[in-house]
Amino acid sequence: MSEPAAALPMTPLERRASFSLASIFALRVLGLFLVLPVFAIDAARLPGGEDAFLVGFALGIYGLTQGCLQLPFGAASDRFGRKKVILIGLVIFALGSFVAALADSLFWLAVGRALQGAGAISAAVTASIADLTRESQRSKAMALVGGSVGLMFALSLVLAPLLYGSVGLSGLFALTGFLVLGAMAMVVWVVPPIPAPVRDPHQRKPSFREVALEPDLLRLNFGIFSLHMVQMAMFVALPGMLVSQFGLPVAEHWKLYLPVVLASFALMMPPLNWAERHGRVRTLFCLSVMLVAAVQFGFWAQPGGLVWMAGLLFVFFVGFNLLEAMLPSMVSRIAPAASKGTALGIYNTTQALGLAAGGMVGGALQSRGGAPLVFVACGVLLAVWMVVAITHRRWPKPGGSMAAAH
Numbered sequence: 001m002s003e004p005a006a007a008l009p010m011t012p013l014e015r016r017a018s019f020s021l022a023s024i025f026a027l028r029v030l031g032l033f034l035v036l037p038v039f040a041i042d043a044a045r046l047p048g049g050e051d052a053f054l055v056g057f058a059l060g061i062y063g064l065t066q067g068c069l070q071l072p073f074g075a076a077s078d079r080f081g082r083k084k085v086i087l088i089g090l091v092i093f094a095l096g097s098f099v100a101a102l103a104d105s106l107f108w109l110a111v112g113r114a115l116q117g118a119g120a121i122s123a124a125v126t127a128s129i130a131d132l133t134r135e136s137q138r139s140k141a142m143a144l145v146g147g148s149v150g151l152m153f154a155l156s157l158v159l160a161p162l163l164y165g166s167v168g169l170s171g172l173f174a175l176t177g178f179l180v181l182g183a184m185a186m187v188v189w190v191v192p193p194i195p196a197p198v199r200d201p202h203q204r205k206p207s208f209r210e211v212a213l214e215p216d217l218l219r220l221n222f223g224i225f226s227l228h229m230v231q232m233a234m235f236v237a238l239p240g241m242l243v244s245q246f247g248l249p250v251a252e253h254w255k256l257y258l259p260v261v262l263a264s265f266a267l268m269m270p271p272l273n274w275a276e277r278h279g280r281v282r283t284l285f286c287l288s289v290m291l292v293a294a295v296q297f298g299f300w301a302q303p304g305g306l307v308w309m310a311g312l313l314f315v316f317f318v319g320f321n322l323l324e325a326m327l328p329s330m331v332s333r334i335a336p337a338a339s340k341g342t343a344l345g346i347y348n349t350t351q352a353l354g355l356a357a358g359g360m361v362g363g364a365l366q367s368r369g370g371a372p373l374v375f376v377a378c379g380v381l382l383a384v385w386m387v388v389a390i391t392h393r394r395w396p397k398p399g400g401s402m403a404a405a406h
Contacts, residue, residue, distance in 0.1 A: 010137050013192055017132035018141035020190040021125055024086070026148035027183040031097065031176025032062070032116070033156035035169065042169035048106030058110035060356070065117030067352035074123030074345020075208075078338065082128040082194045083187055086121050090184045093119030097177035101170045112173065119180075123345040128194050130332035130340055135396070139272055139281075139329040146324030147265040150317060154261040157254035205338050212346055216334050219392050221347055223289075224327050225354035226385040230292065230378040231320065232358025237371035238299070246306050260310055264317035272325060282395040285326050289389055291319035293382035300375040334394060 010018065036059075043055045077085040093116050100112025126145070133141045163172060211217065242248045248256065275284035295316040328347060335343030365374045 010133070010140065014133045014137055014141065016190070017192050018129065018144050020186055020192075021129050021132075022141075022144040022148045024090075024183040024186055024191070025122075025125060025145050026152050027179045027186075028090075028093065028121075029149050030152040030156060031172075031179045033153050034160050034163065034172050034176065036156070036160070038160055038164045038169060038172070042164075043106060043109060046103070046106045046109060051106075054106055054110075058106055058113055060359070061110055062113045062117035063352055063356045065114045066120045066122075067349050067356065069118055069120040070123050070348040070352060071342070071345035073120045074127065074341040074343075074348065076341070077124035077127055078341035081196065082124050082131065082341075083191065085124045086128070086187050087184060089119040089121035089124065090180050090187070091119070093121075094177045094180040094184070097173050097180060101173035101177065103170070116176075120348070122348040122351075123341055126328050126344045126348070127332070127341040128191070130329075130344075131194050132192060135333055136276060138332060139276055139325050139396075140269070142329045143268055143272055143321065143325035145328075146321050147268065149324070150261045150265060150321060154254065154258040157257055206336050208342060211335065211339050211342050214334070216392055216394055217331060217343060217346070219388050220327055220331050220334075221350040222388055223323070223385055224347060225350040225357075226381050227292070227320065227323055227327075228351050228354035229358035229361065230296070230382060232355045233362030233365070233374055233378055234296070234299075234316075234358075236359065236362035237366050237374040240366075241299075241371045242309070245302070246309065248306065256306065256310055256313065260313045261317055264314055264321055267318055268321045268325070272322060276396065279395075279397045281326060281330075282392075284322060285395075286386065286389055288319040288322040288326070289382060289386045291315055292323070293379050293386060295319070296375045296379035296382060300372050300379065302372075330396070333396065 039055075039059050043049050043058060048054055073085055073089055096112045096115025096117075096119065098112075099115060100109055103109040103112055126142070129141045129145065130138060160172070163175070167175070239253060242253060242256070271284055275281045295312050298312045328344065331343055331347050332340055361377070362374050365377055
């Protein structure tokens with residue numbers, strides 16, 4: 001009997017595609033994350049920076065332009081080709097980085113941030129991974145992307161204060177621009193040729209409405225919205241809790257985050273491989289949602305020490321990383337071949353909206369009821385997602401194809 005497809009290793013082409021595209025994601029998000037810990041402090045010194053609302057607007061406008069343009073970029077990649085769209089997005093992102101580096105006022109800093117967000121390539125990159133990998137290997141490839149993002153987040157917490165002390169905020173933005181130029185070189189010379197989407201001439205291409213309202217895609221989009229809303233809201237409340245209850249200074253938070261993220265990434269692949277090999281993606285998916293929900297109620301219960309907090313964060317990131325891998329993989333499998341970019345554009349738009357909503361809702365809840373209210377609300381939202389996930393109809397079988405749940 002032949003081995004299940006999911007048990008087989010990636011081909012050299014799949015490995016090259018997965019690692020190169022994950023690296024492009026990593027270079028881009030590292031540049032983004034590097035400025036986050038120091039942005040508000042430095043922006044307050046610029047003309048116009050005395051208004052805290054405008055500082056927040058300059059920081060958050062990136063998410064607004066990103067959310068608005070993910071879908072057009074994804075749909076354009078279906079029509080004009082993935083690499084062209086990725087390169088155009090990276091050019092816009094690099095331009096925004098250099099504009100922000102040269103900004104002498106909060107207005108120009110906001111313009112730079114808006115341009116950075118306008119380089120909305122997440123859907124095109126994810127669709128490229130789907131084009132270059134077999135369905136049985138796709139979750140592994142998506143896991144590399146999700147893991148690289150988590151790793152860059154933790155790494156930025158270590159590097160940002162060190163680099164900021166040497167080059168300042170403008171230097172961090174300039175570094176971001178050069179990292180993106182490196183990502184462009186990878187697109188041209190390292191990423192394999194990406195085949196054009198296969199279109200059946202006898203089959204009508206689904207309309208945007210049909211893709212947007214497909215029931216299982218809607219469930220997955222609700223899932224990524226919920227997951228990232230919880231992530232952002234959780235990190236509105238968590239840093240203050242670490243300072244006030246555990247006496248851990250902000251400058252030392254990376255000592256908690258970095259080992260937790262690294263350990264969770266190391267533990268992610270075995271269960272993912274097992275689920276794909278044995279057709280247990282549904283079990284792992286639902287278990288992961290339960291884990292991230294349970295963590296929120298664990299935070300609400302006010303754990304007694306940093307070791308307990310580290311354990312909860314570890315469980316959260318294991319569940320989070322698994323879901324980050326499975327969600328886009330399932331979107332790419334369910335979406336029609338000629339509309340993968342469109343479907344992933346919708347998916348990435350709801351992801352960006354979840355981040356924006358998490359920041360706003362988390363801040364509002366924190367101001368009214370403190371961290372416990374934030375964690376309870378997050379737990380309830382994830383419980384709702386659990387109910388939605390159970391009603392999902394199609395799940396990967398061994399070998400990667402989709403089948404209806406029984």
